[in-house]
Amino acid sequence: MRIGIVCYPTFGGSGVVATELGLELSKRGHDIHFITYSQPVRLDLLGSKVHFHEVNVPEYPLFLYQPYELALSSKLVDMVKLHKIEILHVHYAIPHAYAAYMAKKMLQEEGLNVPIVTTLHGTDITLVGSHPFYKPAVTFSINKSDAVTSVSQSLKEDTERLFKIKKEIQVIPNFIDLKKHEPNFTDCQRELMASEDERIVTHISNFREVKRIPDVIRIFNEIQKKLPAKLMMVGEGPERKPAEELAEELGIAEKVIFLGNSNEIDKILCFSDLFLLPSRTESFGLAALEAMASGVPVISSNTGGIPEVNIEGVTGFLSDVGDVEAMAKNAVFILEDTERLSTFKNNAKEASKKFGISEIVPKYEQIYKETLSKSLVL
Numbered sequence: 001m002r003i004g005i006v007c008y009p010t011f012g013g014s015g016v017v018a019t020e021l022g023l024e025l026s027k028r029g030h031d032i033h034f035i036t037y038s039q040p041v042r043l044d045l046l047g048s049k050v051h052f053h054e055v056n057v058p059e060y061p062l063f064l065y066q067p068y069e070l071a072l073s074s075k076l077v078d079m080v081k082l083h084k085i086e087i088l089h090v091h092y093a094i095p096h097a098y099a100a101y102m103a104k105k106m107l108q109e110e111g112l113n114v115p116i117v118t119t120l121h122g123t124d125i126t127l128v129g130s131h132p133f134y135k136p137a138v139t140f141s142i143n144k145s146d147a148v149t150s151v152s153q154s155l156k157e158d159t160e161r162l163f164k165i166k167k168e169i170q171v172i173p174n175f176i177d178l179k180k181h182e183p184n185f186t187d188c189q190r191e192l193m194a195s196e197d198e199r200i201v202t203h204i205s206n207f208r209e210v211k212r213i214p215d216v217i218r219i220f221n222e223i224q225k226k227l228p229a230k231l232m233m234v235g236e237g238p239e240r241k242p243a244e245e246l247a248e249e250l251g252i253a254e255k256v257i258f259l260g261n262s263n264e265i266d267k268i269l270c271f272s273d274l275f276l277l278p279s280r281t282e283s284f285g286l287a288a289l290e291a292m293a294s295g296v297p298v299i300s301s302n303t304g305g306i307p308e309v310n311i312e313g314v315t316g317f318l319s320d321v322g323d324v325e326a327m328a329k330n331a332v333f334i335l336e337d338t339e340r341l342s343t344f345k346n347n348a349k350e351a352s353k354k355f356g357i358s359e360i361v362p363k364y365e366q367i368y369k370e371t372l373s374k375s376l377v378l
């Protein structure tokens with residue numbers, strides 16, 4: 001199949017999943033065309049089966065805000081015709097499904113019918129999509145898609161609760177390439193980050209308010225009172241500076257290392273002992289899954305799709321949002337005993353296997369085939 005993939009090209013979970021999906025599909029013989037405003041951060045392999053097409057938005061003084069949706073729709077039309085793309089898979093309802101629908105209607109004027117598969121990832125539904133300004137457009141975009149998938153059962157239920165959805169939503173969970181989480185190096189160089197007696201706690205995100213970054217710092221503060229530890233903060237965003245200030249205020253700045261964005265997540269997780277994810281909401285919890293695949297147990301909130309990934313008392317622990325005390329207590333429980341920590345690490349790695357890319361990608365292939373066959377009948 002010739003598949004067009006539209007996504008955000010950033011470090012966020014939806015962009016990572018879309019990129020990994022496209023790369024795996026290309027390995028399975030499909031022609032993949034990424035169409036977005038810059039090359040996805042995890043897309044380092046372009047070739048005969050993987051292509052990137054940049055969406056340029058011309059600057060016009062007339063517009064206060066440059067019309068990305070218009071530019072994207074036009075680019076999709078051009079790329080479908082030029083490369084004979086058979087199906088569009090868009091990640092995020094707005095603006096991507098909205099722009100794809102407009103492209104579809106333009107193409108129909110020329111006798112071309114290109115079906116749209118829309119994958120819902122989370123904030124396009126629970127945050128942006130539920131805003132009264134955008135709700136009609138999100139509802140329209142979902143209902144006009146030819147097939148709709150959601151990355152968790154929790155997100156599917158949220159979508160059906162918040163919007164008047166006429167389409168069936170199929171749950172296809174996020175996934176990871178387990179091979180990428182098998183260390184390809186013999187030495188994690190753990191000693192560069194911490195001394196031998198210190199536990200290494202890690203948090204990876206885009207440092208937005210929804211991630212509850214201050215809770216990460218406060219949880220770690222309680223951990224380090226009980227045992228020697230370091231905290232690795234990986235990512236960038238508006239909450240980084242306040243987090244640095246809070247670490248200073250608590251007197252633990254020398255134990256908290258801010259690494260910024262990184263393409264070496266596998267190496268960072270290799271020397272990690274525990275992962276913190278106290279988010280206010282997560283549609284799935286891809287960062288937690290990546291940690292588990294590297295054998296890192298997870299302390300998290302019990303919100304959204306996280307309980308579908310992190311198994312209470314097996315791969316880590318779940319607590320109510322904002323319950324720093326409980327999260328810290330559970331973290332210490334795992335970290336204070338080496339044998340117990342080893343058990344949780346093994347459990348985390350084993351549980352991650354059901355989300356392996358080879359288990360999940362065929363489900364998308366099946367949806368493409370079904371959607372294409374239905375569009376041929378119409």
